[in-house]
Amino acid sequence: MDSTDVIYNGLKNAGINFIVSVPCANLKKLLNLIDDDDDIKHVPVTREEEGFGICAGAYMGGMKPAILMQNSGLGNSVNVLASLNKLYNFPILMIISHRGTFGEGVYGQIPMSKATTKVLDSLDIIYHKVDNPNDAEEIVEKAWNLSKISEEPIALLFDINYWKRSVNDEKI
Amino acid sequence: MMKRYDAIKRIVESTDDEFIISNIGFPSRELFGIKDRKNTFYMSGSMGMATPIGLGLSLALEQNQDDRKVIVIDGDGSLLMNFGELVTVYAQNPSNLIIALIDNEAYGSTGSQETYASRINLSNIAKSIGFNEVYYIDAKNSVDDIDMQDYVNKKGPVFLHIKVNPGNSDAPIIDLTPSKIKNRFMKQIHE
Ligand SMILES: Cc1ncc(C[n+]2csc(CCOP(=O)(O)OP(=O)(O)O)c2C)c(N)n1
Ligand SMILES: [Mg+2]
Numbered sequence: 001m002d003s004t005d006v007i008y009n010g011l012k013n014a015g016i017n018f019i020v021s022v023p024c025a026n027l028k029k030l031l032n033l034i035d036d037d038d039d040i041k042h043v044p045v046t047r048e049e050e051g052f053g054i055c056a057g058a059y060m061g062g063m064k065p066a067i068l069m070q071n072s073g074l075g076n077s078v079n080v081l082a083s084l085n086k087l088y089n090f091p092i093l094m095i096i097s098h099r100g101t102f103g104e105g106v107y108g109q110i111p112m113s114k115a116t117t118k119v120l121d122s123l124d125i126i127y128h129k130v131d132n133p134n135d136a137e138e139i140v141e142k143a144w145n146l147s148k149i150s151e152e153p154i155a156l157l158f159d160i161n162y163w164k165r166s167v168n169d170e171k172i
Numbered sequence: 173m174m175k176r177y178d179a180i181k182r183i184v185e186s187t188d189d190e191f192i193i194s195n196i197g198f199p200s201r202e203l204f205g206i207k208d209r210k211n212t213f214y215m216s217g218s219m220g221m222a223t224p225i226g227l228g229l230s231l232a233l234e235q236n237q238d239d240r241k242v243i244v245i246d247g248d249g250s251l252l253m254n255f256g257e258l259v260t261v262y263a264q265n266p267s268n269l270i271i272a273l274i275d276n277e278a279y280g281s282t283g284s285q286e287t288y289a290s291r292i293n294l295s296n297i298a299k300s301i302g303f304n305e306v307y308y309i310d311a312k313n314s315v316d317d318i319d320m321q322d323y324v325n326k327k328g329p330v331f332l333h334i335k336v337n338p339g340n341s342d343a344p345i346i347d348l349t350p351s352k353i354k355n356r357f358m359k360q361i362h363e
Contacts, residue, residue, distance in 0.1 A: 049254065050220075052224075054231075055228055057193070057231075057232065063228075063232045088350040088354045090354075
């Protein structure tokens with residue numbers, strides 16, 4: 001079990017069965033796990049914005065949707081989140097790899113990294129920073145449940161160090 | 173001189189119980205004015221998202237072995253805004269999705285400013301992406317050839333390209349809340 005397995009388990013416990021994605025290096029293993037899972041429909045998309053639209057349609061058709069994305073994709077999705085998800089009350093679980101945080105090596109990630117929580121705040125979207133892989137499984141499930149009953153998007157942010165931590169590391 | 177209104181009227185008149193996802197602005201208002209149906213989702217606000225919403229619904233219906241069909245009424249300006257979605261539709265290959273693209277070579281709702289659809293051929297692009305079912309109707313002078321029943325039983329995805337003249341009609345404001353639109357639409361799906 002590593003920090004990716006617990007997210008996957010959380011998605012399974014929540015009953016998520018429809019996932020759209022644009023890759024991030026930190027999501028590599030999670031993307032493989034859902035590709036190998038016949039009970040999850042995985043739709044790679046060309047742009048995160050489009051993914052939110054697809055998930056809204058899938059939700060109306062009875063699916064439980066999530067998006068796997070990098071925080072930069074939030075910038076690509078501001079209007080759809082406001083004008084589709086918030087306007088019509090569409091739930092979706094957002095699993096976000098938060099790049100540009102401590103440990104980042106790519107300077108291009110930093111400006112959008114700093115904007116990320118402010119963009120979520122200005123959209124009035126609930127978010128939670130998940131630091132400890134020991135909590136991730138439960139948080140993922142709870143986040144979907146909250147999204148479902150509130151009919152709103154909910155974002156989970158997994159920073160760079162999250163992926164390097166191991167599950168039974170007591171020192172977090 | 174046929175416009176978007178005339179094409180939408182023919183589309184909805186030849187539609188049976190198919191689900192319709194309708195494009196932002198005047199297209200949705202005109203559709204609402206012609207015939208309000210509970211299984212129409214009137215999209216507002218998220219320009220470019222009509223086809224993705226339709227794709228998501230199509231895939232969900234397929235997953236649930238529900239053989240009903242989805243018709244997206246999209247616009248040239250909106251499709252150009254998120255052009256990658258056409259590639260995603262092709263790659264996902266939903267057999268139950270019909271994209272009825274109303275191409276007036278204009279951003280109609282905002283005053284009919286010309287779009288680049290006037291310089292390119294959207295049918296050819298759909299074909300070169302790989303779509304097998306691509307149909308073109310020149311409806312600039314007559315909309316008589318538009319009959320959705322010709323397309324709903326094709327093995328989709330179908331790309332139906334309808335050329336019309338620009339211009340809006342005197343369409344009403346949609347007096348339904350977004351939640352109402354969504355909830356009654358979902359009821360049609362799940363009851
Ligand atoms: C992101 C965004 N940009 C611009 C607009 C303004 N706008 C609303 S409808 C529209 C034109 C849409 O054109 P098209 O899809 O071709 O539909 P038509 O009205 O021509 O049938 C525009 C530019 C918007 N609503 N959202
Ligand atoms: Mg147009």
